Amino acid sequence: MARARRLAAVTDNTQQSPASGPNSTPELPTQYAPAEVEGQLYESWVARGYFEADAKSPKDPFTVVIPPPNVTGSLHLGHAFEHTLIDAVTRRKRMQGFETLWQPGMDHAGIATQNVVERELAKEGKSRHDLGREAFVERVWQWKAESGGQISGQMRRLGDGVAWSRERFTMDEGLSQAVQTIFKRLYDDELIYRAERIINWCPRCLTAISDIEVEYQDDDGELVSIRYGEGDDSIVVATTRAETMLGDTAVAVHPEDERYRHLVGTEIELPLTGRRIPIVADEHVDPEFGTGAVKVTPAHDPNDFEIGQRHDLPSITVLDEHAVITAHGPFLGQDRLEARSAIVAALRAEGRIVAEKRPYTHSVGHCSRCKTTIEPRLSMQWWVKTGPLAKAAGDAVRDGQVKIHPEEMSKRYFDWVDNLHDWCISRQLWWGHRIPVWYGPDGEMVCVGPDEEPPSGEGWHQETDVLDTWFSSGLWPFSTLGWPERTESVERFYPNSILVTGYDILFFWVVRMMMFGIYAMDGTPPFHTVVLHGMVRDQFGKKMSKSFGNAVNPLDWMDAYGSDAVRFTLARGANPGVDVPIGEDWVQGSRNFANKIWNATRFALMNGATVEGELPPAERLSAADRWILSRLNSVVAEVDAYYEDYQFAKLSDALFHFAWDEVFDWYVELSKTTFAKGGAGAEASRRVLGEVLDTTLRLLHPVMPFVTEKLWTALTGRESVVIAEWPTDSGFRDQAAEQEIGTVQQLVTEVRRFRSDQGLQPGQKVPARLDLAGTALPPHEDAIRSLLRLQPAGDGFTATAALPVVGATVELDLSGAIDVAAERKRLTKDLTAAEKEVAQTSAKLTNEAFLAKAPDHVVEKIRTRKAAAESDIERISAQLAALPQG
């Protein structure tokens, strides 16, 4: 209450010098309340169309697509992070006058979404088969409607400046056309084919998945050694997957292996089956491993499949799609794990287990969606022949058409594209783009383009498989613009300017976009620059996960501290390509920063800061004014350079320190004296303060859009900072002023230190005499006295302390005796440090080798250091001498 009354009084005092413009009597509370500010602002930006992009605009385009979030749920902190970076970049570009398109949308996320909806159904005790394909897909669309709404609500909350009117979904009519078009084209170019191969099969999802959807983990298995054959002709194989032996069609040994050479070409009996299988020689076998003999199961192991191909072996499938044994006999109908122990038991009964099973840790593939152990399975699937596409995708980066930030990441990119296997694109799912191929009654196969009628008639039916979800997201940079139509948007906004995404989907997504973009768009890669960011982690650098309990819902933090605070924290942690730890304390810190900006702007408004009119010429400005303008322009240049290099942490930090340490802690404090004096000096400072805040708010806007909008419009009375011009460096620099203010800061800090050490309360007024002769400080005497709470030296003034500093002397009259011991201790410590510095620098400056080889500026620097240390010694000695005895 008391504070509120005091504030009212202050506001009254400033009535005598009102600011011009519509905001001269601002109604800003003393604390920034994000919740009251953020909500309304976003919808007004949307309503005014700031985020929409016009393909007909004469401005240069700047395009970036959203990495489409899966419709499986809600956004997490990682999305908030990614969106903050993209939003910051696009907001700056918009302010710089580009026709800016941030393309929004979502991904249907085939297998992931199907799984989520199947789980929903399971709660009702149903499976998708109870509904049938059509009804199930309908059900997924319903889910999409709900989940998608939630996601767009979160994006609004974050402040994402996306072109909502252009929002797309990978299962849209238009995007589905794009999918069909590219499929048909690839098919006709023989870059898509159908073939029976060993694929990664998930026995729970009941679909094939691609190599990168398999996650390998070390699992504890058991290696058992089994004797095949009888007597001298027997051979012992080692395996972790005994159940697949029912499908063995050979035993392989290394061609050079002396132990088994005599057996190659012979046949032995496969236990439990009565079948006879050949022993073949194959380079793939490692004679050092196990017994040096491998059982070969072409239908259930990728390596064995290849051995089978080389030796023309049959493939016998013994596991069905659920990974249940199909081979007739005692094991029929058993699950793979059940069968494994049953078969080992049966073999033991026959005395064929020669070495007891031993623990063996090996890498086993799991479905990235449901964690079920992958079953390699021979099956008929659709493939993209990646060779030529991947070559082009690699070359585009190699020849510099596409740049990857940070550059070290391009190594990983090359490792990947240069070793790419063909891509299995068919999925045995219901949710997704159905493959546009029709089969005829006589085994015909017709690929149907988007403008063609599918064949009809007796016996024709469409392929039931759908496409891998990454097939459609690979088209995202141009399908969202209306391709395959040659729309104005395609012409204008392709290629995209940049892509911002996590390094974790470099292979999944970026490589696919590169391949498809170059292929579909006549050799033009989809973007010029790829900016890869890290993963959000908790405050200890641990991975965030629901099961570990350290996952954070970004909305909770946005509710508590505001979106700006969350965004600023994330941006401030965003060093290129590395993971970003974030903790609630840090978000609080950012909220404090927002509040600080809020209050500094309140101060400016209460004191009539203005942005109207030309900036006064340098001759009419005080040293403080020139200093802060000089610094401001340096910071503009610095922040701009950081933006061009996607150094979000650096630019945020630079702004944080400039605003808080320089503008708020010094310039604003100095200006209090100026404003109190009034006159032309105050008039000029009001304009300068307005300028500095105006520019600082613009610079901060891309990262902290809400609070800057509220304050900037209050300060300037203009429409919106969203469409304000991005600041440019005017080139104004004033070394002399920077130095002069630096001296003021040094003096003030030194005297404050003394006051603090002497146990003086911060507010306590102290009579003092200032001798500033011979320095540039006289114009700052009032400010110095005010900052240090120094009163004029009255009649009974007796100096009890004399502080020589920066060539000036400050004499203080402390009513009681000063703590001489404390001060002496302090000064002695400083003196020792200074003497050490002199010793070190002197040693360098007398070192012949150093003088001969070090560059001039380094030598000069050392000289300066030595001189500074020497003058410190002089100063401190004088202070020590001036201390009263006792």
Place this chain on the structure above:
RNA sequence: GGGCGCAUAGCUCAGCGGUAGAGCGCUGCUCUUACAAAGCAGAUGUCGGCGGUUCAAAUCCGUCUGUGCCCACCA
């Protein structure tokens, strides 16, 4: 098995050849007319170990230890 990276203040991280930095945390004093979500002052590091290059090394090279990630058809 390959490849990449990291070890700097209590915590999380910048710096990457010329006096050790930031945020948070910590200590002390304060409601000093924008802000206690604040102000002022302060403490804190043989920059993982060992060698080497250099006038000069947290920074470059080698090596050891610890640690993280990615890739791989280890039966």
